Amino acid sequence: MNLYWHRRDLRGTDNRGLARAVSVSEGPVAPVFVFDPTVLEHAAPVRVACLLEALEGLRAWYRERGSDLLVVRGEASDAIPRLAAEYEADAVVWADDYSGLARERDRAVTAALEDDGVACESVHDSIHHEPGSITPNEGAHYSVFSYFWKKWRDREKREPLEPPAADALADVAGDPLPSRSELGFDKPTATPQSVTQAAARERTTEFCSGPIYRYADNRDKPAVDGTSRLSVHLKWGTIGIRKVYAATQRAAERATTDDDRESVAAFQRQLAWREFYAHVLAFNPETVTENFSGYEHPIPWRNDPDELAAWKAGETGYPIVDAGMRQLQAEGWIHNRVRMLVASFLTKDLLIDWREGYDWFRRNLADHETANDVGGWQWAGSTGTDAQPYFRVFNPMKQGREYDPDADYIREYIPELEGVPADAIHDWHDLDPDRRAQLAPSYPAPIVDHGERREGAIAAFEQARGE
Ligand SMILES: Cc1cc2nc3c(=O)[nH]c(=O)nc-3n(C[C@H](O)[C@H](O)[C@H](O)COP(=O)(O)OP(=O)(O)OC[C@H]3O[C@@H](n4cnc5c(N)ncnc54)[C@H](O)[C@@H]3O)c2cc1C
Structure with a gap:
């Protein structure tokens, strides 16, 4: 058996990590989510609400297929090896996350699994082109978006993946999800949009069947519902980036005017910004707290x-x-x-x-x-x-x-x-x-x-x- 560790990819379809876990497993795959206190320190009430909603949806998705999401609490470097031992897993697979904190956590989990003799593997999933794959002649990443965009746009994109067959998923039973208050978070003041796989699919289909052709004109008008509202889904991974991109490509094929085609390209360009920043952060994790571009002297902030x-x-x-x-x-x-x-x-x-x-x-x-x-x-x-x-x-x-x-x-x-x-x-x-x-x-x-x-x-x- 293999374990598949969900983190920010809370879906079953078009999930490269899950597909990989299934393809390298000799038996069925058990999916798992870890509520890690170190990660939760950086969370906020509104995002915990989104996370729990997305996890409920993911759990239901697995249950419909005769499986379940295993849910554990604790530091991932303890929880994942513990689960691997309990389920006698041969390997643990997950999808990459490029922030400094996530990579530190993943290094600790890798080391702990290796100590126990359990194999582990991580795959790129959340973006089309992984950090280091689109580079200038010199340097690890582009610092000017327009150059990055040209290469990103012309690079072939992967097709969306089908979900795994139900019999590839383990017949396991998970504990209930902890509540928001059990996790130590207040009720959020905001009411965010729904974060489920179904909501993500519906929004993608709806946006790509009409509004995408008016995106170039409407994207700067905040009174108009003219943008995709997919950011929350891309953040939590309730839809795969390949699915989104394929929907935009189909919209481009259906376009009847140059303006329509340009509007689709304007939207794809925004998806590329997301990948540009992922590359910048992957190579410069310190920029979460430090200026990317230095000035001769400190900026004299007023900070009133x-x-x-x-x-x-x-x-x-x-x-x-x-x-x-x-x-x-x-x-x-x-x-x-x-x-x-x-x-x-x-x-x-x-x-x-x-x-x-x-x-x-x-x-x-x-x-x-x-x-x-x-x-x-x-x-x-x-x-x-x-x-x-x-x-x-x-x-x-x-x-x-x-x-x-x-x-x-x-x-x-x-x-x-x-x-x-x-x-x-x-x-x-x-x-x-x-x-x-x-x-x-x-x-x-x-x-x-x-x-x-x-x-x-x-x-x-x-x-x-x-x-
Ligand atoms: C100060 C500041 C903070 C921001 N913080 C975030 C953040 O925490 N999370 C986030 O996803 N976006 C952030 N953005 C980028 C952008 O504002 C949001 O992605 C966008 O408003 C989300 O709405 P949408 O999905 O309808 O966007 P759309 O216009 O429909 O764009 C489609 C997708 O492209 C990506 N995208 C769009 N614009 C950008 C951009 N400028 N940079 C990177 N990716 C982009 C997003 O994934 C977005 O969902 C920030 C922008 C600014 C100026």
Whole structure:
């Protein structure tokens, strides 16, 4: 018998790790999930809720096939060898995870299994092209996305895999899943989208049958449901990347205009960003806490605690920023355009260290993915690979007017602005204080002046550059 250790691939179909475990096993394969306290230290209520929902779904998937998910609690380096001994497993197989923490854990599990004489194997699954497989002439990975994209786009992709046959799965019975409170987590304030294999499949089919053709036009409009909303599924692995990509390829084949085809390519490009950041993190695990690009001197962050608190609460008096931060509290997700805006506002207007923003996102995002989150924050904070240049500071009023012209997105998340005309919302910064009090007495005035703060941020980055 072999054990298959699920981690961030909570599905049975199109799972390269599970397929590998089955193909190298002499008997049936028993699937297992470990609640590891070291990993849970980095979790958050919203993600534990997602994890438990996805695991319930995975367990049901196995039970329908006469098997079950074995569930254990404890450090993986103890729990996995213990289970391997209990089930007299010949080998343990899992799929790679590229963060520093995950790789450290996997090294400890490998060493423990080797000590016990149990074979182990890990396979690439979560991305198409593994770290080290798309490289520049010199160096281990690309630092400029456009070069990476060209190679990624032209590289052949693997086809999705069928699920294993039911008789390849062991007839085992697992213990019940622990509850959220047994794991030590509070009820999340956010209600995230459903994270099951069925939800992932439905969303992929729905998105690829219509919205994908309008993605290029709609992806920057937060009031429109124009993006795939697959991030949470890709984070938890409730769908395989090969399945997603194959669905986009079928959409491209069905496309009847060049615009449609370009829109599909625009979406595939975003999937490539995810892989770009996975490569960057795999070769630079320290960038979870360190700047990717060095400056001559430290960046003189202001780190004002009251401004940080206002940003977290969605009380900065910049409507599009506040709407984003409140969407995070409500749903555990923020639209990408707005993620860029709130991150720019924190790191430039407030001159607060990107690590504070990353930490808040890490605690609140249902789709928190270390590589993308660090990548997004370092991009916005002008410290990352291929980052936003330090002198380019988003103007939150202009961005609100451009991407949410009718202020529908803003009003959805800021009830205080209900009934306030869109023009007044986008001009909030410039309105007379009496006018603001009259229109929305409980919504705050801007906590900082964007023009002044923009200049201050540029000066601070120039100082860090030694200019
Ligand atoms: C500061 C900041 C933090 C972010 N943190 C995360 C995070 O923790 N987890 C996460 O998955 N994404 C993160 N992103 C990227 C992006 O905002 C989300 O992937 C996207 O909003 C998810 O919604 P969607 O699935 O509808 O995206 P779509 O537009 O439909 O994109 C499809 C998929 O492509 C990938 N993708 C899209 N944009 C990016 C990007 N810029 N970088 C990397 N991958 C991308 C995601 O897997 C996404 O699901 C962050 C961006 C910023 C600016």
